[in-house]
Amino acid sequence: MTFSAALTTQIYTMASRTCKYACDMEKSVLVSNFDKRGWAQVTSDEEWNFYWASVVSAKTIFNVETGYRLQDDQIINHFPNHYELTRKDLLVKNLKRYRKELEKEGNPLAEKDELGHYCYMDFIPVTFLLPADYNLFVEEFRKNPSSTWIMKPTGKARGIGIFLINKLSQIKKWSRDSKTSSFQASSARDSYVISRYIDNPLLIGGKKFDLRMYVLVTSYRPLKCYIYELGFCRFCTVKYSASSAELDNMFIHLTNISVQKHGDDYNKQHGGKWNIQNLKLFLQSTRGREVTSKLFDDINWLIVHSLKAVAGVMNNDKHCFECYGYDIIIDDNLKPWLIEVNASPSLSATTVNDRTMKYNLINDTINLVMPGGEHPDVKWNKTPPKGLYGHYQLLYDEELAKQDQEFSKGKVSLGSGSRREGKVKHAATWK
């Protein structure tokens, strides 16, 4: 090939190497990230390289009939069967199966205490599927008749259709024997999960909150996951008033300042969101450093195990990555409970801080899944250089963990040279 021909080819290739993106949502935190990289927007019907898709569009693409094969230079932000993790009933099923497998293997992780509870794998509240497990649920309910349970429809999100019960009569229609129930075997609309309600949540300033953590998964086998450092707490505006212990301390019949609103449902300054660093400071100061570290280790544990539980059934399509929103509640004993995993965490920004955080989230996500910055290539080894992590922290890299194990089988162990975070060292240690 002549020099000029080679040069022409190179220029031609470079020009056509501008990354083309498709995006289903008009969110500024997304679009500004794409624009700043000089990417060109195309529709999802055209030849795209990077697709930030809605769950529905992704489903269509991966559908055997309506979908198409993805090229080596195309990546998309959902795994084909993410619902194994993100649907409440399937998550519970997969976790229960995973625990039983570990138990069968004799894995120390599956150790149980004298009450029969898992020591290390007890991070979802006791849950049953309705109507399938109705009888099992009744048995459990009768053991603690004063307990409260929360009913959640399996297919819905954002709190739609959720209600609490404390009497069996309230869920009669899910009873399999009930004559009143028009029992439809697997109608997603009628199926619910029922979980033990956490009635001793950790309260801060007398208020209940939950934790939102972002977790990026770039591969399931080997498992590679990263946790975003800038998670946040979402606080209720109304003071929690169930716990009688708190009632002694609070002036419950004084009109509480937090209930008084000036028209808006939330404060535009902070939106009811509290940086996780504040949570850490508060817990360290009021409970101590050690238990706080343990809490955050437990949270990381919880996330890694939830991913491992579904890793086996997940379609490990190399064109996929996914950024999950984990909802976690911490109880008064500083134990974290996994409530839900979202495949499409909200990218709307309610406050300035929120917008900045989500913008950085997307920025760091793109850097990790496309380190080159120009063009995706699904053949790469999915081990991004540490300098690109941004606010992400490596949670678990199964490939690196195996390499370390093999290395340490020799004479010298990598020790701190492996540069994995402490959380991962725990996983390696417990194995």
Add this chain to the structure above:
Amino acid sequence: MSRATISGDLNPRLIDSSIRAKDKLIYEQLKNYVFKHDLLVDKLIYKDVKLTATNDDQYFVFEDFIHQVLLLFSRDTTVLKHFAQSSATPPKSYIRGMLGVSDYAVVYPPNGIIPFHGFAMYVAPLCYVFDKPITLYYFFREIYTRHLFRLHTISSHPQGIVSICILFESLLQACQPHLFYHLRQMGAHPLRLAFKWLMRAFSGYLASDQLLLLWDRILGFNSLEPLAILAVAIFAFRRVNLLETSSYAAAEAVLADITTIKVMPLLQVILLPKD
């Protein structure tokens, strides 16, 4: 930053935060007062909390605690004792028809302190350390009657706000004469820029963990001087940017956000002798 430092567990002579039975009784009594009577200052307190702590993304979570602590505080007459160390006098009101007759004078509010905008911020940082309202209340009362009251009363006391301001100015002029002159020249007097930090003891300006370290130093040195020293250190730290400004607004902008400031290294720069 462990709880031990600020609550004085390591240093029991600093502030005794153990709650005795007598303290619990007093606390209950104060609560009863809140239930029985409303005070006009309650409205001021409410407004203050809503405008300051509720809008702060570090402290909004504690708005109820802060509100309730202040309601109790304004009815606590033991606070009147601190006026022995203050050159301020509590405001008085007179029983109807007996204006000027000292026998019929009552202190109003009962604790003698009229709350002002930003008062809630004296309580806010402590919420990170005390999760029980009763301990929070007593600790706040102690730190207020020992130190914080000097920040909003005019007095010649060496720890008073006036002396702290003088300390700030003289220290800045001594350490950073060029900067001092530059700022004064363009009409941005350093004290104008730093005053709000000093009066609020940096609450709401520093990151909460850094603020707790600073207040710890105040307790440890038993002095408010670290406030002035930190203010000087911040000016010195941002010297380069400040020297480039040419207006009050620009200088204000340089110093607007100090949430990234790390207190300990800056204090040490000023306090430790240069080799």
